Amino acid sequence: MxxxxxxxxxxxxxxxxxxxxxxxxxxxxxxxxxxxxEADPIPGVIELVPTFxxxxxxxxxxxxxxxxxxxxxxxxxxxxxxxxxxxKRIVKIPVCYDEEFALDMDTVATHAQLTPxxxxxxxxxxxxxxxxxxxxxxFAYLGGLxxxxxxxxxxxxxxxxxxxxxxxxxxxxxxxxxxxxxxxQIIGRTPVRPYDPDRNxxxxxxxxxxxxxxxxxxxxxxxxDAQVQAGTYVCDVVLEEV
Amino acid sequence: xxxxxxxxxxxxxxxxxxxxxxxxxxxxPSGVMDKRAFRIANILVDNPKDAPALEFVLAGPTLRxxxxxxxxxxxxxxxxxxxxxxxxxxxxxxxxxxxxxxxGAPKTGMYGYxxxxxxxxxxxxxxxxxxxxxxxxxxxxxxxxxxxxxxxxFETRNLDYLANLGSHVLEDDADFYGFNLDEVVLRVIxxxxxxxxxxxxxxxxxxxxYQTTSKCDRMGYRLEGPEIETIDGSDIISDGIxxxxxxxxxxxxxxxxxxxxxxxxxxxxxxxxxxxxxxKLVQCKPGKSIRFxxxxxxVAQELLRKEEENLQAxxxxxxxxxxxxVSPRKTARRLTPIxxxxxxxxxxxxxxxxxxEDLKHPQKxxxxx
Numbered sequence: 001m002x003x004x005x006x007x008x009x010x011x012x013x014x015x016x017x018x019x020x021x022x023x024x025x026x027x028x029x030x031x032x033x034x035x036x037x038e039a040d041p042i043p044g045v046i047e048l049v050p051t052f053x054x055x056x057x058x059x060x061x062x063x064x065x066x067x068x069x070x071x072x073x074x075x076x077x078x079x080x081x082x083x084x085x086x087x088k089r090i091v092k093i094p095v096c097y098d099e100e101f102a103l104d105m106d107t108v109a110t111h112a113q114l115t116p117x118x119x120x121x122x123x124x125x126x127x128x129x130x131x132x133x134x135x136x137x138x139f140a141y142l143g144g145l146x147x148x149x150x151x152x153x154x155x156x157x158x159x160x161x162x163x164x165x166x167x168x169x170x171x172x173x174x175x176x177x178x179x180x181x182x183x184x185q186i187i188g189r190t191p192v193r194p195y196d197p198d199r200n201x202x203x204x205x206x207x208x209x210x211x212x213x214x215x216x217x218x219x220x221x222x223x224x225d226a227q228v229q230a231g232t233y234v235c236d237v238v239l240e241e242v
Numbered sequence: 243x244x245x246x247x248x249x250x251x252x253x254x255x256x257x258x259x260x261x262x263x264x265x266x267x268x269x270x271p272s273g274v275m276d277k278r279a280f281r282i283a284n285i286l287v288d289n290p291k292d293a294p295a296l297e298f299v300l301a302g303p304t305l306r307x308x309x310x311x312x313x314x315x316x317x318x319x320x321x322x323x324x325x326x327x328x329x330x331x332x333x334x335x336x337x338x339x340x341x342x343x344x345x346g347a348p349k350t351g352m353y354g355y356x357x358x359x360x361x362x363x364x365x366x367x368x369x370x371x372x373x374x375x376x377x378x379x380x381x382x383x384x385x386x387x388x389x390x391x392x393x394x395x396f397e398t399r400n401l402d403y404l405a406n407l408g409s410h411v412l413e414d415d416a417d418f419y420g421f422n423l424d425e426v427v428l429r430v431i432x433x434x435x436x437x438x439x440x441x442x443x444x445x446x447x448x449x450x451x452y453q454t455t456s457k458c459d460r461m462g463y464r465l466e467g468p469e470i471e472t473i474d475g476s477d478i479i480s481d482g483i484x485x486x487x488x489x490x491x492x493x494x495x496x497x498x499x500x501x502x503x504x505x506x507x508x509x510x511x512x513x514x515x516x517x518x519x520x521x522k523l524v525q526c527k528p529g530k531s532i533r534f535x536x537x538x539x540x541v542a543q544e545l546l547r548k549e550e551e552n553l554q555a556x557x558x559x560x561x562x563x564x565x566x567x568v569s570p571r572k573t574a575r576r577l578t579p580i581x582x583x584x585x586x587x588x589x590x591x592x593x594x595x596x597x598x599e600d601l602k603h604p605q606k607x608x609x610x611x
Contacts, residue, residue, distance in 0.1 A: 010514030056482030
C-alpha cells in the first residue's frame with residue numbers, strides 16, 4: 001500500500017509526499033491519488049497539482065480547516081495502491097527534425113557520437129512518461145530519455161525559442177509550448193500547439209500520460225501547421241495496453 | 243459605455259480573483275496581487291466580490307469615461323484626480339461622461355485598484371477567469387497590459403438606483419499595510435522544506451531584517467539580507483509552489499512567490515507567508531524592511547477567518563441603507579412598481595407599508611383602503 005506524508009505549504013495548501021525519487025511507480029501512485037480525489041471531491045479543495053514525487057492540494061480554509069482536510073485525505077487514500085496503468089494514453093507529437101528547425105542537432109549528434117539520423121531514431125523510438133507539468137503552461141517534464149542523448153544545456157541560453165521547439169537539456173527532453181527563453185539543445189520543432197487557450201481542453205496531456213514523437217518531413221510540417229492555424233488539426237491520441 | 247485609455251501607466255492589467263483549475267497544467271493563477279484592496283474596491287461600488295478590476299503598479303493610467311458611472315480606487319495612495327481635481331481613495335465617486343481620471347506616483351504602496359460599478363468590465367472569460375496572464379497572452383484585454391487607445395467596455399446599471407453609492411466611504415487602509423511604519427512584519431507558516439535549513443539558517447531568517455528590492459514583480463519579490471544557511475544545498479525535486487511560498491535558492495536570499503509565480507519549482511521553501519499578510523508584502527516599496535515571525539497553520543487560518551469577517555462587516559457598513567440624498571418622493575416612485583409587482587405575484591393580496599402617518603391615523607388609512 002502506498003505511504004505518504006503530509007507537509008504544510010501555508011494556510012491554503014498541503015503537500016502529499018509519496019517518495020523522494022522520481023520513478024514511474026511514484027508517478028503511478030500520484031496518478032491514482034489524483035483519480036481518487038477527483039472522483040469524489042472533498043468540499044473546499046480547489047485543485048490538485050501533481051509533481052514528480054508529491055501532490056499539492058490547494059484548498060479554501062474558510063470551507064475546510066487543515067486538520068479536517070488531512071484526515072479526510074488520509075481516509076480517502078487509505079487503500080491507495082500503486083495505480084498500475086493497464087492502458088497507456090499516448091499523445092503523438094509530430095516533430096520535424098529538419099535542419100531548419102534543429103538548431104543544435106550537430107551539437108547533440110557530436111556529443112553522442114551518433115549521426116543525426118541515429119539521434120532522431122533514438123529520440124522517436126520511445127514513449128516518454130509525463131512526470132509532471134510545470135515551468136510553463138503545458139510544459140511536460142518527460143521521463144526516460146535515452147542516456148546516449150543526454151547533452152549539457154547551452155552555456156548561454158537563447159533569449160527566444162519558438163513555440164513547439166523540441167529540445168534536450170541534460171537528461172531531459174521536451175517541447176516548449178510557448179515562445180520562451182531557453183537553454184536546451186534544440187533538435188526539432190512540432191507544428192502542434194500543446195497549449196491552445198481556445199481549445200477544450202487547452203492542454204493536450206496530463207501528468208501520467210505518455211508522449212511519443214513522430215518524425216515528419218518539412219512538407220508535412222507545413223501541412224499540419226496550416227491545419228493547426230485553421231483550427232482543424234486533431235492531435236493523434238492512442239490508447240495502448242501495457 | 244466604457245473608458246478610453248489615454249495613457250496606460252507602467253503595467254495596467256485587468257485582474258480578478260485568479261484562474262484556477264489549470265495549475266496542474268502549469269498555468270500561473272494570475273489574479274490581483276492585493277486581494278484585500280481589490281475586494282474593498284468592489285465593495286465600495288456594490289460589485290460582486292470577484293468582479294474584475296484594473297490593477298496598476300507604480301504609475302496609474304489616465305482614463306476618459308464615455309459614460310456616467312461610479313468608481314472606487316483602493317490600494318496604494320496614487321493621488322487620484324478627476325479632471326485634475328484631487329479625489330479621495332477608498333470612496334465611491336460619481337464620474338460623468340467625458341471626465342478624465344488620472345493618477346500620480348504612489349505616495350504609499352505599489353499597487354492600485356480601480357473598480358467600476360455595475361459588475362465591472364465586459365470581457366470574455368478565458369479558462370474561467372478574466373485575469374490577464376501576460377506570459378500566456380490570455381485573459382483581460384487580449385492577454386496584455388493596457389495600451390494607449392484601448393477602449394474598455396463596462397456595464398452601467400441604472401444610476402438612479404445607484405444613487406446611494408456616493409455615500410460609500412471608508413478610512414484609508416494605511417494602518418493595515420503599515421505604510422507609516424519603518425518595518426513590516428510578515429507572519430510565516432514554516433515548511434514545507436524547513437528541515438533542509440540549518441538551525442542557524444532558521445534562526446537567521448526569523449531574527450534578522452530583510453529588505454525588499456527593485457527585483458519585485460507579479461511573479462515574486464526578491465529580498466536582500468543575511469544569507470539563510472541550508473544543511474546541504476537548497477535544490478529539491480521540483481514540487482508545487484503555493485502563494486506566498488518563500489523560496490531560498492543557493493544564494494541564500496528569500497524570494498516570495500506571488501500571483502504570476504511558476505506553479506512548480508526546485509528550490510527549498512523555508513516557509514509560506516500567511517495569506518492575510520500577502521497584501522502587506524506586495525504594497526512594500528523597494529528598500530522596505532521586513533521581518534518574519536513564525537505562526538502555526540491553525541493560527542493563520544484563524545486570521546484568515548477573522549479577515550473574512552472583517553471584510554463582511556465592512557461590506558455591511560458600506561452598504562447600510564442611506565437616507566440622505568434621496569427624496570421621499572423619489573423613494574416612493576421607486577418603491578411603487580416594486581410593490582405592485584409584489585402584489586401581482588402574491589395573487590392580488592396587497593402589501594401595506596405601515597407609514598408613520600397611517601399609524602397615527604388609522605381612520606384615514608381605512609378610508610383610503
